[in-house]
Structure formats: C-alpha cells, structure tokens
Amino acid sequence: MKDQLRQDIYNHAKNWILEAGKHLRDVIDEPLYIDTKSNPNDLVTQMDRETEQFFTKHIKETYPDHRILSEEGFGDDVTSLEGFVWIIDPIDGTMNFVHQKKHFAISIGIYHEGIGQIGLIYNVMEDILYSSIKGQGAYKNNKRLPKLDTNLTLEESILVLNSFWACENSRINETKIQQLIKKVRGTRSYGSAALEFAYVAEGIADGYLSMQLAPWDYAAGVLIMDEVGGITTKADGAPIDILHDSTIFSCNRELHDEITVNYVELKQ
Structure with a gap:
C-alpha cells in the first residue's frame, strides 16, 4: 500500500471523525429517541444511526470501492x-452517551487486504x-x-475488567478471575471498549x-495497541478474527503470558 494513499485516507477519516464528534457535542442536550437491540441494556439512539449514515455517505462518495462493516447496519x-x-x-458506549452525556467514543479501524492500516478513537x-497509522506510532x-x-x-498493574466476568454465570472461570x-x-470499567483500549495504549x-466484543468495538483499538508495542488476542491467547465477535485480552507482552496462563480459563 502506497504511503501517500494511506495518508490521504487517514486525513479524510480524521476530518470526518472530528466533524461527526462536533455534531454530537452540538446536539448532546437535544431529546433522544432510544431503542433496545439484543437486550434491555443494549441501547441504540437516532444519533448512533445518523452518525453511521454520515460516515457511510462520505466513504461511499469518496472511496466507492471500499466496504464498510458497521454496528447499525x-x-x-x-x-x-x-x-x-x-x-x-x-x-461506542451508548449507555454512557444516554445516561452521562460523556465517556463515549467514535471508533474507526481501516484494514487493507487483511492488514490493519489506520486506527482512530475519538x-x-x-x-x-x-x-495510529501502521508503522508510524x-x-x-x-x-x-x-x-x-x-x-x-x-x-x-491496573486491569480494565467488567465486574460481571467475576460472577458465576460468566463465560470464564470466576474463581481464577477473582484471584486475578x-x-x-x-480494576476499572469505563463503559466504552474503544476508550478502554485507548487508556491501555496511553x-x-x-x-x-x-x-464479548464485536469487531467494531475492538478494530481500532487493536491497531493503536500494536503501535505502542502491545498485544491483543482472544482471552485464552488465541489469535483474534477481526470479522467476528470475540473474547479480547490486550496488554503489554510481559503481562499477557502471565495472565493468560495463570488466570484465564474459559468454560466449556
């Protein structure tokens, strides 16, 4: 991939994400129309949909051969x-957006032929x-x-971890997680996967x-973590598949092995 093309795509993506974010700040106090998706706590608003449509329109007009994998369809x-x-x-963090009007982010990961090129978390x-731009920090x-x-x-170390995963009905051995x-x-939990990735990278x-994360939750965070020397895998250390929902563990390489070997045991 040519450096100039990658830089041009980055510049467009950066401008669009800043523009979309400004609009969200401008309308933050306006009434929201709130729906639920998979469960009563899986919220979606008209602003989620309008923001995604904003990106889809600009990307398709500028790069008609590019494809988009996005949360709202x-x-x-x-x-x-x-x-x-x-x-x-x-x-990312719609519940925070609805209830707190802060602690939410827009997340964009751009991949070319399966290789992550650009990550943006706003x-x-x-x-x-x-x-991040691949190879440029x-x-x-x-x-x-x-x-x-x-x-x-x-x-x-401070670990970002939702307390739910230490409960008996989680997908992981709760005794080992409690030991961890x-x-x-x-431990901390911020309510936005994208921001949680960003805070670890920082x-x-x-x-x-x-x-449990969807591709749009972690696609950008993985790329930013790569550029600061981090490693991101499934919770048990297996490689992630960027197109599918996955368990996720992201940290520096030294802590990664210690935690995955000694504290992470997925239930069958």
Whole structure:
C-alpha cells in the first residue's frame, strides 16, 4: 500500500471523525429517541444511526470501492477482508452517551487486504483523538504515545475488567478471575471498549479483558495497541478474527503470558 494513499485516507477519516464528534457535542442536550437491540441494556439512539449514515455517505462518495462493516447496519455485508474495509462504531458506549452525556467514543479501524492500516478513537466530549497509522506510532491528539512499560509487575498493574466476568454465570472461570482481581493493584470499567483500549495504549491502565466484543468495538483499538508495542488476542491467547465477535485480552507482552496462563480459563 502506497504511503501517500494511506495518508490521504487517514486525513479524510480524521476530518470526518472530528466533524461527526462536533455534531454530537452540538446536539448532546437535544431529546433522544432510544431503542433496545439484543437486550434491555443494549441501547441504540437516532444519533448512533445518523452518525453511521454520515460516515457511510462520505466513504461511499469518496472511496466507492471500499466496504464498510458497521454496528447499525448501514454498511455492507462484509465476509472477508479483501480490499479496503472500514470497521466503524458510530457511538461506542451508548449507555454512557444516554445516561452521562460523556465517556463515549467514535471508533474507526481501516484494514487493507487483511492488514490493519489506520486506527482512530475519538473521545467526543473531551475532544481527544487517539490515532495510529501502521508503522508510524500512536498519538493522543498531536502527542506521540510512548511504548508500553514492560517493567510492571502484576501487583503494580491496573486491569480494565467488567465486574460481571467475576460472577458465576460468566463465560470464564470466576474463581481464577477473582484471584486475578485480588492480585492486581486495581480494576476499572469505563463503559466504552474503544476508550478502554485507548487508556491501555496511553498507559493509564495496563490491560483490558473482555469476554464479548464485536469487531467494531475492538478494530481500532487493536491497531493503536500494536503501535505502542502491545498485544491483543482472544482471552485464552488465541489469535483474534477481526470479522467476528470475540473474547479480547490486550496488554503489554510481559503481562499477557502471565495472565493468560495463570488466570484465564474459559468454560466449556
């Protein structure tokens, strides 16, 4: 892939994500029309749909041969990563968007022939853009993020983990996860997978573990983590399939093996 083409795509994606975020800030206090999807806590609003339509329109007008995999269904039926594929979550953290009016993000991961090229995560209300271009590092706004600290012990680490995964009815051995929670310095949960990836990449958290994420939840975060020296796999250490829902574990390489070997056991 030519560098100039990748840069042009990045510039368009960055401009569009900033424009979409500004619009969300402008309408944040307007009435919302809220529906549910898979369950009563799986929320969607007209702004999720309108934001996704905004991206779909601009991408199709500018890059008609590019395909879109997106949460709200305005993209394409994507079954392979051939060519260019944009993986988009128009509002990641819709529950936060509805209830708190903050702590939500727009997430875009752009792949070419199966290889991640561009990652963008926009913390809308704080006007903070996390971004990466393959081989060029990751950035928080215009400041380059350093490589992840590889000297941390588990006892010094903060793990991003939803407390649900420590319950008996989760998909993981709750006893081992409870042991992990006691071992680390602390745990956090922010309600937006994209922001949780961004916080680990930034170094204000040290690992992110989830038992259920869709491609649009993690497509951008994986690419940004790659650029700071992180590793992202399924929870048990197996490779992820970017087109399908997956368990996810993302952190620095030193902590990764220790946690997957000793604390992560998926139930059959």
